[in-house]
Amino acid sequence: MADNPVRFGIIGCAAIARKLCRAIALAPNATLHALGSRSIEKAKSFAAANRLSGAVKLYGSYGDVLDDPLVDAVYLPLPTSLHAAWAVSAARRGKHVLLEKPTAVDAAELDRILEACQASGVQFMDGTMWLHHPRTEKMMEIVSDRGRFGELKSINSISMFAPSREFFEDNIRVKPDLDSLGALGDLGWYCIGAFLWAAGFELPSAASALPDVTHSSAGVILSCSAVLYWGSAHETAATFHCSFLAHASMDLAVVGSNGSLHLKDFTIPIEEGSASFEFTPGAKFVDLHIGWSAKPEKVLVPAELPQEALMIREFASLVQGIRDSGRSPESKWPEISRKTQLVLDAVNKSIDGGCMLVHL
Numbered sequence: 581m582a583d584n585p586v587r588f589g590i591i592g593c594a595a596i597a598r599k600l601c602r603a604i605a606l607a608p609n610a611t612l613h614a615l616g617s618r619s620i621e622k623a624k625s626f627a628a629a630n631r632l633s634g635a636v637k638l639y640g641s642y643g644d645v646l647d648d649p650l651v652d653a654v655y656l657p658l659p660t661s662l663h664a665a666w667a668v669s670a671a672r673r674g675k676h677v678l679l680e681k682p683t684a685v686d687a688a689e690l691d692r693i694l695e696a697c698q699a700s701g702v703q704f705m706d707g708t709m710w711l712h713h714p715r716t717e718k719m720m721e722i723v724s725d726r727g728r729f730g731e732l733k734s735i736n737s738i739s740m741f742a743p744s745r746e747f748f749e750d751n752i753r754v755k756p757d758l759d760s761l762g763a764l765g766d767l768g769w770y771c772i773g774a775f776l777w778a779a780g781f782e783l784p785s786a787a788s789a790l791p792d793v794t795h796s797s798a799g800v801i802l803s804c805s806a807v808l809y810w811g812s813a814h815e816t817a818a819t820f821h822c823s824f825l826a827h828a829s830m831d832l833a834v835v836g837s838n839g840s841l842h843l844k845d846f847t848i849p850i851e852e853g854s855a856s857f858e859f860t861p862g863a864k865f866v867d868l869h870i871g872w873s874a875k876p877e878k879v880l881v882p883a884e885l886p887q888e889a890l891m892i893r894e895f896a897s898l899v900q901g902i903r904d905s906g907r908s909p910e911s912k913w914p915e916i917s918r919k920t921q922l923v924l925d926a927v928n929k930s931i932d933g934g935c936m937l938v939h940l
C-alpha cells in the first residue's frame with residue numbers, strides 16, 4: 581500500500597490549506613498531487629510560499645483539479661457558500677470529498693452533497709480535526725464508563741479567538757455572501773460537535789439561542805450563545821458561547837453524576853506532541869466544605885502525528901479501502917456532519933426568531 585498512496589487535490593488556497601498541505605505530507609497514506617486556485621499565479625505563489633514539490637500539478641481553475649484523472653480525493657477549504665457546488669461536482673467526478681466546516685450554509689445543501697457522494701460511492705468527511713486526536717478517544721473511554729463517570733448531566737463549552745483587525749476586513753468568515761454564519765459556523769460548529777460527541781451522537785430534542793448575539797454591520801454573527809436540550813423533559817442541557825471578540829479559549833466541561841472532565845484546548849491542543857485533560861472522579865466536599873476529597877487527575881495523551889495528519893490518515897485509509905479493496909464508504913463521518921449541521925441550523929433559526937425554542 582505504501583507505494584499507492586491516496587492522491588489529494590486541494591481546491592482553493594485559503595490559509596487553512598497551508599496546514600492541510602503539511603498534514604498530507606506527514607500522513608503515511610497520502611500525497612499532494614494537485615492544487616487549484618482561481619488563477620495560476622495564486623497557485624504558483626502558494627506553492628512557492630509552502631515549498632511544495634515541483635511534482636505537484638498547479639492549476640489556474642478549480643475544475644482542472646476535478647478533471648485530473650490521477651486525483652483520488654479533494655480537500656475543499658472554500659467559503660461555505662461555495663461548498664455545495666464544488667463538493668457535488670467533485671463527487672460526481674468520482675473524487676472522495678474532505679470538506680472544511682461548516683459543511684454547508686444549511687442542512688438541505690449538505691444533503692445535496694451527501695446524496696452526490698452516496699450516488700458515486702465516494703467517502704465524505706468534514707474537517708473537524710479534534711475528533712481524530714487520540715485524546716478524544718481516551719476521554720470517551722471515561723465519559724462512557726458508567727461506574728466512574730455516571731450518567732451524563734451537563735456539558736459546557738466555549739470556543740473563541742480574537743483575530744486581527746485585517747480579519748474583520750478581509751476574511752471570508754466575516755463576509756455575508758460567503759460565510760453568513762460567522763462565528764457560529766466557524767467556532768460554534770466545534771462546540772455543537774463536542775456536545776453531540778459527549779452525548780453519543782444522540783441529537784438534542786431542542787435548541788435555543790441566548791439573547792447575547794452580536795452581528796457585524798454586514799449581518800455576520802460575531803458572537804453568540806446557545807443551549808441545547810436532551811430528553812423529553814429537557815433534563816440534560818449543554819450551553820456554549822462562541823466568539824470572534826474574545827481571547828483564545830476552547831474549554832470543554834463534561835459533567836456526569838459521579839465524575840467530571842475538563843480541558844481548555846479541545847479544538848487545537850496547546851502543544852502538538854501530546855494533549856491533556858483533567859478527570860475528577862467521585863469528589864465530595866471534605867468536612868466544613870473547605871476542600872474536595874479527590875483531586876483532578878491529569879491525563880496526558882501522546883499523539884504520534886498532529887491531529888490534522890491523523891485526520892488525513894483516517895480519511896486516506898478509508899479511501900484506500902474503497903479504491904483498492906472494493907469496500908463501501910464509512911457512513912459514520914457523514915452522519916456526524918449531518919447531525920452537527922442540523923443543530924447549527926436550529927441555533928441559527930432560533931437567533932432569527934428572537935431566541936425561540938427550536939425543536940429538532
Ligand SMILES: *[C@@H]1O[C@H](CO)[C@@H](O)[C@H](O)[C@H]1NC(C)=O
Pocket residue numbers: 581582583608609893894896897
Ligand atoms: C494506511 O492507513 C492504515 C490505517 O491507518 C494503516 O494500517 C496502513 O498501514 C497505512 N498505509 C500506509 C502505506 O501507511
Ligand SMILES: *[C@@H]1O[C@H](CO)[C@@H](O)[C@H](O)[C@H]1NC(C)=O
Pocket residue numbers: 685686687760924925928929932
Ligand atoms: C441563518 O440565518 C441567516 C440570516 O437570517 C439566513 O439567511 C440563513 O438562511 C439561515 N441559515 C439557516 C441554516 O437557517
Ligand SMILES: *[C@@H]1O[C@H](CO)[C@@H](O)[C@H](O)[C@H]1NC(C)=O
Pocket residue numbers: 726727728838861862
Ligand atoms: C464514583 O467514583 C468513585 C471514584 O472513582 C468510585 O469509587 C465509586 O464507586 C463511584 N460511584 C458509583 C456510584 O459508581
